[in-house]
Amino acid sequence: xxxxxxxxxxxxxxxxxxxxxxxxxxxxxxxxxxxxxxxxxxxxxxxxxxxxxxxxxxxxxxxxxxxxxxxxxxxxxxxxxxxxxxxxxxxxxxxxxxxxxxxxxxxxxxxxxxxxxxxxxxxxxxxxxxxxxxxxxxxxxxxxxxxxxxxxxxxxxxxxxxxxxxxxxxxxxxxxxxxxxxxxxxxxxxxxxxxxxxxxxxxxxxxxxxxxxxxxxxxxxxxxxxxxxxxxxxxx
Numbered sequence: 001x002x003x004x005x006x007x008x009x010x011x012x013x014x015x016x017x018x019x020x021x022x023x024x025x026x027x028x029x030x031x032x033x034x035x036x037x038x039x040x041x042x043x044x045x046x047x048x049x050x051x052x053x054x055x056x057x058x059x060x061x062x063x064x065x066x067x068x069x070x071x072x073x074x075x076x077x078x079x080x081x082x083x084x085x086x087x088x089x090x091x092x093x094x095x096x097x098x099x100x101x102x103x104x105x106x107x108x109x110x111x112x113x114x115x116x117x118x119x120x121x122x123x124x125x126x127x128x129x130x131x132x133x134x135x136x137x138x139x140x141x142x143x144x145x146x147x148x149x150x151x152x153x154x155x156x157x158x159x160x161x162x163x164x165x166x167x168x169x170x171x172x173x174x175x176x177x178x179x180x181x182x183x184x185x186x187x188x189x190x191x192x193x194x195x196x197x198x199x200x201x202x203x204x205x206x207x208x209x210x211x212x213x214x215x216x217x218x219x220x221x222x223x224x225x226x227x228x229x230x231x232x233x234x235x236x
Contacts (some may be wrong), residue, residue, distance in 0.1 A: 039066025040173035113163025
């Protein structure tokens with residue numbers, strides 16, 4: 001049986017939870033849900049680590065996260081090189097759906113984000129792939145924040161996926177928790193667009209070889225300015 005205990009290790013000066021595989025991530029999340037934990041997750045990559053060094057407000061946002069997941073190649077490799085820790089590159093949004101599917105009625109799930117069209121298609125795909133998930137709320141990312149907060153307080157999901165992009169999704173989650181919503185919010189970036197088919201994730205061989213950043217750059221060359229942080233990160 002996979003242990004649900006996970007340890008944090010520093011990536012530069014940001015602590016991350018190192019998961020050996022996706023099953024460990026799922027069990028960790030299920031344990032937190034059953035314990036009634038609330039907060040938000042942040043997927044850590046080189047860009048976010050470097051931003052933490054120049055943006056104190058963003059650094060505080062990251063530091064206060066319930067779970068900091070090594071997501072980008074830089075974070076995963078830094079754990080291995082600097083700490084001798086082998087951490088799998090976890091698809092945490094997928095882990096979220098698996099956890100909700102396996103918990104069934106024990107877990108009320110919310111899904112927020114993406115355009116109305118992409119959102120509808122993504123939710124339909126979640127229902128198809130994870131029939132045990134109890135979806136109690138689903139709204140597009142263009143819903144006014146006051147409406148989202150009011151519904152969250154009413155339906156009280158224990159787990160909620162936010163696909164709004166960073167730092168919007170983390171800022172919203174922080175405000176929601178502060179407003180009294182007892183939920184674990186999982187930052188999911190473009191996960192709903194991928195589920196809906198409106199975006200395509202990098203091929204598995206690129207993900208496994210830490211080249212997902214290159215695939216994103218090839219798909220969207222305008223990201224090149226954001227990628228300039230990578231040499232700076234490597235040089236730290």
